[in-house]
Amino acid sequence: MIIGAEVGSLADVVATVQMDKRSEEGINFDALRLTKHAKRLIEAGFRHIELTMDTRFMVQQAADDSVIDELLELKKTRGLTYSVHLPIMDTSFMSLNERIREATLNCLKESITATESLGITGYVLHPTRFVEYEIAGLPLAASTKREIYKYIREKGSRGLSELTKAAGDPRRILLEPDVAIPFDAIIDPLLEQYDTGVCFDYGHHVMAKLNPFDFYENYKDRIREIHFHDVAVKYKIDHIPLGAGTTHWEDFIRYITLEKRFDGVLLLEMMESAAISSLPKLLKAIGV
Numbered sequence: 001m002i003i004g005a006e007v008g009s010l011a012d013v014v015a016t017v018q019m020d021k022r023s024e025e026g027i028n029f030d031a032l033r034l035t036k037h038a039k040r041l042i043e044a045g046f047r048h049i050e051l052t053m054d055t056r057f058m059v060q061q062a063a064d065d066s067v068i069d070e071l072l073e074l075k076k077t078r079g080l081t082y083s084v085h086l087p088i089m090d091t092s093f094m095s096l097n098e099r100i101r102e103a104t105l106n107c108l109k110e111s112i113t114a115t116e117s118l119g120i121t122g123y124v125l126h127p128t129r130f131v132e133y134e135i136a137g138l139p140l141a142a143s144t145k146r147e148i149y150k151y152i153r154e155k156g157s158r159g160l161s162e163l164t165k166a167a168g169d170p171r172r173i174l175l176e177p178d179v180a181i182p183f184d185a186i187i188d189p190l191l192e193q194y195d196t197g198v199c200f201d202y203g204h205h206v207m208a209k210l211n212p213f214d215f216y217e218n219y220k221d222r223i224r225e226i227h228f229h230d231v232a233v234k235y236k237i238d239h240i241p242l243g244a245g246t247t248h249w250e251d252f253i254r255y256i257t258l259e260k261r262f263d264g265v266l267l268l269e270m271m272e273s274a275a276i277s278s279l280p281k282l283l284k285a286i287g288v
Contacts, residue, residue: 004048005275007037008055032062035070044276053111094156105159122174136180149185174199179208201227227269242278
């Protein structure tokens with residue numbers, strides 16, 4: 001198992017900007033360069049980094065081609081491995097608006113092409129976004145919702161074949177399910193049709209009161225990455241440091257490591273400072 005952390009998340013962008021606002025010179029957007037954050041995580045003991053590629057389009061110098069070159073040098077000199085969280089902000093992969101769908105697909109493909117030299121272990125993709133989530137909350141019959149999901153899936157998922165081709169291996173495209181939507185309505189048909197991998201978000205399953213052990217068993221042959229974070233279930237606060245929430249994360253981590261011998265990426269999906277403080281707790285839980 002490879003333990004990693006992410007760089008370039010919206011939370012880290014905000015934290016960096018807040019720190020920089022203390023300076024009389026104003027915000028220095030160069031402080032958002034993914035390389036700088038990656039170096040801090042290396043010093044904390046991480047050897048896997050997930051690159052959140054929204055930054056490439058939101059703050060260009062944070063993840064431009066020169067940053068990719070720097071990350072490649074870190075890979076060579078420090079033995080890093082990388083995964084990519086494909087853009088999620090302002091995107092809609094299966095939008096019924098063809099122009100939005102096309103623009104989203106172009107951003108996703110550029111993210112894959114730009115990072116291919118890094119030997120990416122997996123590209124995390126949220127196939128569903130706001131429309132599907134809104135449908136989940138509407139007072140409609142389950143059968144009606146499934147018909148709508150089917151229509152969206154059949155019209156909107158065509159770009160997945162392009163992404164799997166760009167990734168080289170369909171199992172490197174890791175679909176991350178929205179737990180509000182029944183898995184067999186969208187995720188399962190996509191997995192069967194395109195033979196992709198899965199990114200499993202432990203915290204979101206617990207917050208939705210789903211059984212994470214069952215999900216792992218059902219999809220273990222496809223799970224290449226697990227997003228791991230604690231959750232304050234009562235208050236629906238996620239992506240918090242291990243031990244700061246109310247989940248039994250130690251039981252799950254021992255299950256997948258000591259019993260199931262999970263050999264993919266376990267990503268501490270939380271703010272950089274939270275990931276650094278959580279790493280020792282995680283290692284202690286698995287006896288390292």
